[in-house]
Amino acid sequence: MAPLTRNRAPGTVPMPAMATYYSQRATAGGLVISEATCISQQGQGYLNVPGIHCQEQVQAWRQVTAAVHAKGGIFFCQLWHVGSVSHPDYQPDGGLPVSPSGLPIPEGFTVVTPKGRPFPHPTPRALEVAELPGIVQDYARAAANAIAAGFDGVEIHGANGYLLDQFWKDSSNQRTDAYGGSTENKARLILEVMEAAAAAIGQDRLALRLSPYTDNRSIRDDSIQRAIDKNVWLVQLGLLL
Numbered sequence: 395m396a397p398l399t400r401n402r403a404p405g406t407v408p409m410p411a412m413a414t415y416y417s418q419r420a421t422a423g424g425l426v427i428s429e430a431t432c433i434s435q436q437g438q439g440y441l442n443v444p445g446i447h448c449q450e451q452v453q454a455w456r457q458v459t460a461a462v463h464a465k466g467g468i469f470f471c472q473l474w475h476v477g478s479v480s481h482p483d484y485q486p487d488g489g490l491p492v493s494p495s496g497l498p499i500p501e502g503f504t505v506v507t508p509k510g511r512p513f514p515h516p517t518p519r520a521l522e523v524a525e526l527p528g529i530v531q532d533y534a535r536a537a538a539n540a541i542a543a544g545f546d547g548v549e550i551h552g553a554n555g556y557l558l559d560q561f562w563k564d565s566s567n568q569r570t571d572a573y574g575g576s577t578e579n580k581a582r583l584i585l586e587v588m589e590a591a592a593a594a595i596g597q598d599r600l601a602l603r604l605s606p607y608t609d610n611r612s613i614r615d616d617s618i619q620r621a622i623d624k625n626v627w628l629v630q631l632g633l634l635l
């Protein structure tokens with residue numbers, strides 16, 4: 395089962411109905427990936443979505459993982475930082491949402507704040523290099539929390555226009571430091587997150603979701619698409635030969 399946001403975690407804490415919901419969808423040996431789950435308050439940007447960065451959340455997730463395991467299901471937690479797709483009302487101390495380069499989200503997109511009303515996204519601020527190790531550690535801590543909550547593994551959410559995708563794609567990443575420019579530099583934060591999460595929980599229960607072709611909120615990168623097209627073509631040629 396693919397990760398599906400359901401907005402059933404008031405105050406970021408999973409509610410008991412989530413145990414019923416996931417249990418209904420679990421099958422013996424079937425892999426269920428949880429809805430995207432925030433690694434930190436800074437990573438939050440949607441109403442009533444769950445987190446996994448404090449003990450109250452970990453405790454609440456235990457009922458959900460137990461319900462999936464009771465049906466024999468395998469349950470991974472998808473770890474999420476929305477980056478710029480947020481609003482000061484979600485941020486610690488009411489600060490601006492964070493992003494690779496401080497570029498605005500295109501007009502027409504709105505964010506529903508904790509007060510339940512839609513607002514335009516404010517222009518985010520660019521992350522300092524010195525802040526990135528803290529975000530990497532937030533992923534590693536959330537991965538460890540997921541295992542403590544009873545999940546069988548974690549999937550890092552590197553897709554669909556959120557923080558890691560924002561770093562990976564040049565329309566949102568125009569940095570000139572070690573995290574921008576070349577494909578290797580744009581992928582650096584994703585690789586650091588994967589290494590830290592692997593160190594925390596082991597690489598055999600770690601996954602990464604990428605979406606090279608999506609352009610949610612106009613976040614896209616033609617060079618990534620061309621590189622993948624070329625490799626797909628080479629793989630097809632290899633299969634033919």
Ligand SMILES: Cc1cc2nc3c(=O)[nH]c(=O)nc-3n(C[C@H](O)[C@H](O)[C@H](O)COP(=O)(O)O)c2cc1C
Pocket residue numbers: 396397398399400428429430472551553554603
């Ligand atoms: C309501 C809804 C919520 C979603 N939530 C997430 C999510 O939390 N994380 C994620 O990676 N993808 C999310 N997706 C994308 C789905 O996982 C999936 O990729 C998408 O629905 C396309 O799959 P399909 O071709 O089977 O419809 C969501 C999609 C929908 C419709």
